[in-house]
Amino acid sequence: WRSRGRAHILRYVVLKWTLCFLLGALAGAAGFLTNLAIENIAGVKFVVTSNMMLADRHLWAFGVFAASNFVLTMFAAVITAFFAPAAAGSGIPEVKAYLNGVDAPEIFSPRTLAVKVVGCIAAVSSSLHVGKAGPLVHTGACIASILGQGGSRKYRLTCKWLRYFKNDRDRRDLVTCGSAAGVAAAFRAPVGGVLFALEAVSSWWRSALLWRAFFTTAVVAVVLRALIDICHRGKCGLFGKGGLIMFDVTSDTIAYHLPDLPPVIILGIGGGILGSFYNFFLEKVLRAYNLINEKGYGYKLLLAATISICTSCCIFGLPWLASCSPCPTGISEACPSIGSYGIAAPSGLFIPVILTGATYGRLVGMLMGSRSTLDHSLFAVLGSASLLGGSMRMTVSVCVILLELTNNLLLLPLVMLVLLISKTVADALNANIYDILVKLKGFPYLETHAEPYMRQLTVSDVVTGPLLMFNGIEKVGNIVHVLKTTGHHGFPVVDEPPFSDSSVLYGLILRAHLLILLKKRVFLPSRSLFGIDVSKQFSADDFAKRGSGKHDDIEDIKLTAEDMEMFIDLHPFTNTSPYTVVETMSLAKALILFREVGLRHLLVVPKSSSRAPVVGIxxxxxxxxxxxxxLHPSLLKSRWK
Amino acid sequence: WRSRGRAHILRYVVLKWTLCFLLGALAGAAGFLTNLAIENIAGVKFVVTSNMMLADRHLWAFGVFAASNFVLTMFAAVITAFFAPAAAGSGIPEVKAYLNGVDAPEIFSPRTLAVKVVGCIAAVSSSLHVGKAGPLVHTGACIASILGQGGSRKYRLTCKWLRYFKNDRDRRDLVTCGSAAGVAAAFRAPVGGVLFALEAVSSWWRSALLWRAFFTTAVVAVVLRALIDICHRGKCGLFGKGGLIMFDVTSDTIAYHLPDLPPVIILGIGGGILGSFYNFFLEKVLRAYNLINEKGYGYKLLLAATISICTSCCIFGLPWLASCSPCPTGISEACPSIGSYGIAAPSGLFIPVILTGATYGRLVGMLMGSRSTLDHSLFAVLGSASLLGGSMRMTVSVCVILLELTNNLLLLPLVMLVLLISKTVADALNANIYDILVKLKGFPYLETHAEPYMRQLTVSDVVTGPLLMFNGIEKVGNIVHVLKTTGHHGFPVVDEPPFSDSSVLYGLILRAHLLILLKKRVFLPSRSLFGIDVSKQFSADDFAKRGSGKHDDIEDIKLTAEDMEMFIDLHPFTNTSPYTVVETMSLAKALILFREVGLRHLLVVPKSSSRAPVVGIxxxxxxxxxxxxxLHPSLLKSRWK
Structure with missing residues (x-):
């Protein structure tokens, strides 16, 4: 866009910042509304139940409690299962995969957004042990994607100016800002949100993006603050402190010295082990749930119902079982959270982990008793940090989010120490929770580093199947045939004699662009070059990247037998600068190129000049x-595995 | 390294973290020592002078003050000019250029390190308006580089294990951590240090690096804390609060509402304008100083002496000129800081900007008077933020550093707002201060984005000069001739018949590796392939990347006329997977590849198969x-410029 006129650039820049502002405002409002709704629904439920309890009608109380939970859970599960299955779960793996280049269908559609917000409210207020941070990240990303693609064409909310943003890069930037805004809205932690997006979600990062993400989260913080200020005038029902987690680290001057370190180190090691166990069990449970969920809607709902009833029983029953100690045990919180995640409803993992961690920290603090001079509330914070470090493996962002939650910078060195220890311990045991989820969902996620055995292979070792390519001027019938019989998204274009001296690679054409050419029927009667004016039949909008998951289908294009015999000149529509590698290139180095530059197609050119100008894609x-x-099973046994 | 055995990997990982730990400890110690020395020297000077003032011997006091300043400044200038000219200035531009891939000679040598630390102490304690943050960043980077290259071979401080780190990537990672450690040591701001490295210094960033930089800065924070704790027992002379800037924002509950916004916005706009003026004048002054400094040692020292005397006069004289108001004027601080930067001594820009900004903020606060309910100390913080945003254009890192300095998170939204405004205003006027410095120093810094006119060119448009390449088996005489007559660092290796069917690109060989081959004299009597065992004559250490700025010279290698007639088989020593682009590739896209993957050489292959297998580099x-x-002056006038 830098090559456009001044007016265009100005319009683009203004629009870019306006979109970020809107994104921040909407994400802030979404976060506030979610909190408001949850607090009110859960609050009413709590008031009714406890009034009954006070009137000694325990069975009735349980009935109302369980029934309301059941209704809310089923509502969340039904809308998720029937309207937007992509809204189930936390959504962070989907956002992470999208930012890695995996464009799963429907993950950012308006329907997913609506179900995500409503479902998240219902699921969280139904006393399930699920959080709202993950859904808010997904909500932020959805808002960003919808804003970026200029509203939804389906629902006729679009705008001409937004065509500048109809490309992968701008959309990716906006989605990154959206995920930062989501975290900022969930924790009212603007810096933490930016760091979360940087550390846990994004695969590519530019300095300019830091600045824009920061602007977005600042808007979120201001909007949240303003809305909460309005609420403090008392028109928001049962809305309390903003629904945000607040650690009450009361002692103003937290002092800690060398003798306090051993308990903290023990806490960190324990948190790392617990965190990796959490990941381990979550994976097992999810695998089991996936088997159940795959069987159909009935099973999905049955699972949700079972979990809801069990959770109600646990929450209602536990206070009777345990003696009335000031500190609930850690296990009683962790298990329901693992159990609740897999059901077909929007549900986050972040807040359950924080709560469980806080409980674990208090427990450790109580066990330490007088051996440590540290405050119990401090232990709670450190426990949260250790469990977050152990299960999510984020460091800087967790640290900053906790700092912003506790509003106390003196904690920093201790939190850092705990995070370092717990992450190191947990990394030795298993993988990051989001990586596990991404793998479970089957997204083709590209790792940053190449596997060792890839150094032993060249790119020609992994190129498979016959290569399909087009001539610079190709018969319509051929194109239709190829598009119908394969699912590839990009095809090399090669110029053959007599249009060039020898067989020469001209470029790469995308399936989407071919479909538009076929739709517009810019055909030639014979194998000759077009005049210069053919590209004027198209506007930039025709070739704009469609919204996530939307594309034309070859089956929808009806062509006559006559059309099939005509030709298309592909030259004006071909990308003449595709990235290429020589066939002897090491696979590991090709992967670095593919990943760092963010490609979707990489052409393989031959080493020797006697062959076709392109040998693979x-x-x-x-x-x-x-x-x-x-392809190379022998590598499994080799020492490079 | 992932393909090595388990023991190797373990050793590598342990070493990596040990190096980070050492780096943190050393950088923390260096920061502490710098502060300690500065506080003591400046403190003694101050005590002596003010005692004289109290005894009414004003002229004597001025004499002692000016003389001590003069001696200190001259000491700093002399050691910098004669021993390590690379240590002059802040050092951040050098670190930034290094992390972009520009390996300037001597910037990280032990001598530069020593001069930097000592010179910085002398320069700062000589009452010049220079800071210690920049020099500490350079110090951190120096320590990192020296640690990474296994000590200095020249001073015989090396270790065999460290050979794993003798490559560009690991050294770059360490230097990034080092610069983060430097900021952390200067401000005791661990999170801010990491963000500074990410935002202002580094050109490539990986998630894993965030984690390691964070560890390093955590170590710095702990070491600093421990050393200051020791000092509080009173053995450190005049060492006070750790020599760190401390904003005393006393009011515990900072409240701000909508009516407070206008003054803050005005402050931000003013800060942006002032910041860009600061950059503008600094550039002018530096250009003038560079002209003087280029004339020789005498002029360098003369300049330093003049600046020192002027500064002494100003500092001593100003309190007489101004009436004794509680607030010094902003201009009186900004000008000396611009004037002091260009001299040949280590000097930072960060702290002068913070101080000037604080003064500016107080001034605005006083002018606002009763119209604003905000505290004056708050205005000082916001003034610092606005000037930092206006001159250095950093956002997230400044924000976090200020938060860590003030230890008050409630400031966050205001600081963010001010930063956003001042950066936007200043960006519209001129460039970032570090970019200006990098350009003034003439480093070939690669920008992230391509210029618009690059889209109009293909790579073949910028390839110049005859391409020099070697055969797979090349005559020694040819190699020596080419190395002697050109300064290129990489050469394509091409296999010609009869060693292959046709002329084929085999790979790329580095000058450094050719020099080692010549040194070891692994020559062949005739043009035939080596046996397999030739690579055994070399250890990995031979091909390890040398320390920054060090390399062999072709003139040092003596070969007989007989040797010149022999051959070398280059195949085992050639990188067989060089990155390539087709000659029709757009220059802008080639730049993206070059920059994102972090290359030093990119081969250009022909589009058509009838030509040589490589047409440029x-x-x-x-x-x-x-x-x-x-090469294309017509572009200057085109609309894409």
Whole structure:
């Protein structure tokens, strides 16, 4: 866009910041509304139940409690299962995969957004042990994606100016800002939100993005503050302190010295082990739930109902079982949270982990008793940090989020120490929780580093199947046939004699662009070059990137037998600068190129000049370890595995 | 390294973290020592002078004050000019350029390190308006580089294990951590340090690095804390509060509402304008100083002496001129700081800007008077933020550093607002201060984005000069001749018949590796392939990347006429997977590849198969706007400029 006129650039820049502002305002409002609704629904439920309890009608109280929970859970599960299955779960794995380049269908559609917000409110207020941070991140990303693609064409909310943003890069930037805004809205932690997006979600990062994400989260913080200020005038029902987690670290001057370190180190090691166990069990439970959920709607709802009833029983029953100690045990919180995650409803993992961690920290603090001079509330904060470090493996962002929650910078060195220890311990045991979820969902996520065995292979070792390519001027029938019989998204274009001296690689054409050419029927009667004016038949909007998951289908284009015999000149529509690698290039280095530059197609050119000008095309799937190992099973046994 | 055995990987990982730990400890200690020395020297000077003042011996007091300042300044200037000219200035531009891939000679040598620390102490305690943050960043980077290259071979401080780190990537990572540690040591702001490295210094960033930089700064914070704790027992002379800038925002509950916004916005706009003026004048002054400094040692020292005497006069004289108001005027601080930066002594810009900004903020606060309910100390913080945002253009890192300095999170939204406004205003006027400095120093810094006119060019448009390449088996005489007559660092290796069917690109060989081959004299009597065992004559250490700025010289290698007639088989020593682009590739896209993957050489292969297998080689200099515009002056007038 830098090559456009001044007016265009100005319009683009203004629009970019306006979108970020809108994104921040909407995400802030969404976060506030979610909190408001949850507090009111859960609050009414609590008031009614406790009034009954006070009137000694325990069975009735349980009935109302369980029934309301059941209704809320089923509501969340039904809307998720029937209207937007993509809204189930936390949404962070989806956002992470999208920012890595995986464009799963429907993950950012308006329907997903609506179900996510409503479902999250219902699920959280139904006393399930699920959080709202993850859904808010997904909500932020959805808002960003919808804003970026200029509203939804389906629902006729679009704008002409927004065509500047109809490309992968701008949309990706906006989604990154959206996920930062989501975290900022969940924790009222603007800096923490930016760091979360940087550390846990994004795959590419530019300095300019830091600045824009920061602006977005600042808007979120201001909007949240303003809305809460309005609420303090008392028109928001049962809305309390903003529904945000607040650690009450009361002692103003937290003093800690060398003798306090051993308990903190023990806490960190314990948190790391617990965190990795949490990941381990979550994976097992999710695998089991996935089996159940795959069987159909009935099973999905049955599972949700079972979890809801069990949770109600646990919450209602536990206070009777345990003696009335000031500190609930850690296990009683962790298990329901693992159990609740897999059901078909929007549900986050972040806040349950924080709460469980706080309980764990208090428990450790109580066990330490007089051996440590540290405050119990401090132990709670450190416990949260250790469990977050152990299960999510984020460091800087957790640290900053906790600082922003506690509003006390003196904690910093201790929190850092605990995070370092727990992450190191947990990393030795298993993988990051989001990586586990991404893998479970089956997204082809590209890792930053190449596997060791990839250094032993060249790109020609993984290129499979016959290569389909087009001539610079191609017969319509051929194009239709190729598009119908394959699912590839990009095709090399090669100029053959007599249009060039020898066979020459001209570029790469995308499936989406071919479909538009076919739709517009810019056909030639014979194999000759177009005049210069053919590209004027198209506007930039025709070739704009469609919204996430939307594309034309070859089956929808009806062509006559006559059309099939005509020709298309592909030259004006071909990307003439595709990235290429020589066939002898090491697979590991090709992966670095593919990943760092953020490609979708990489052409393989021959080493020797006697062959066709292009010998293969690499896509994301060709770099997946499963694919490579499937082609070369001997590597499994080699020392590089 | 992932392909090595388990023991190697373990050793590498342990070493990596040990190095980070050492780096943190050393940087923390260096920061502490710098502060301690400055406080003591400046303190003694102050005590002596004020005693004389109290005894009414004003002229004597001025004499002692000016003389001590003069001696200290001259000491700093002399050691910098004669021993390590690379230690002059703040050092942040050098670190930034290094992390962008520009390996300037001597910037990280032990001598530079020593001069930097000692010179910084002398310069800061000589009452010049220079800071210690920049020099500490350079110090941290120096320590990192020296640790990473296994000590200095020259001073025989090396270790065999460290050979794992003798490559560009690991050294770059360490230097990034080092610069983060430097900021952390200067401000005792661990999170701010990491963000500073991310936002202002580094050109490439990986998630794993965030974690390691964070560890390093945590170590710095702990070491600083421990050392200051020791000092509080009173053995450190005049060492006070740790020599750190402390904003005393006393009012515990800072309340601000909508009516407070206008003054804050005005403050932000003013800060942006002042910041960009600051950059503008600094550039002018530096250009003038550079002209003087280039004339020789005498002029350098004369300049330093003049500045020192002027500064002494100003500081001593001003209190007489101004009436004894509680608030010094902003201008009186900004000008000396601009004047002091360009002299040949280590000197930072960060702290002068903070101090000037604080003064500016107080001034605005006083002018506002009763119209604003905000505290004056709050205005000082916001003034610092606005000037930092206006001159350094950092956002998130400044915000976090100020938060860590003030230890008050409630300031966050206001600081963010001020930063946003001042950066936006200043960006509209001129460039970032570090970019100006990098350009003034003439480093070939690669920008993240391509210039618009680069989209109009293909790579073949900028390839210049005859391409020098080697055969797979090359005559020694040829190699020596080429190395002697050119300064290129990489050469394509091409296999010609009869060693292959046709002329084929085999790979890329580095000058450094060729020099080692010549040194070891692994020559062949005739043009035939080596046996397999030739690579055993070399250890990995031979091909390890040398320390920054060090390399062999072709003139040092003595070969007989007989040797010149022999051959070398280059195949085992060639990088067989060089990155390539087709000659029709757009220059802008090639730049993205070059920059994102972090290359030093990019081979250009022909589009058509009838020509040589490689038609050019692109290096960093070929992408510099000056080079491109020099080749195509018509672009200067085009609409894309």
């Amino acid at each position: 690499l896509t994301r799937h060709d770099f997946m370890p499963e694919h490579v190992l499937g | 692109l290096t960093r200099h070929d992408f510099m706007p000056e080079h491109v515009l020099g």
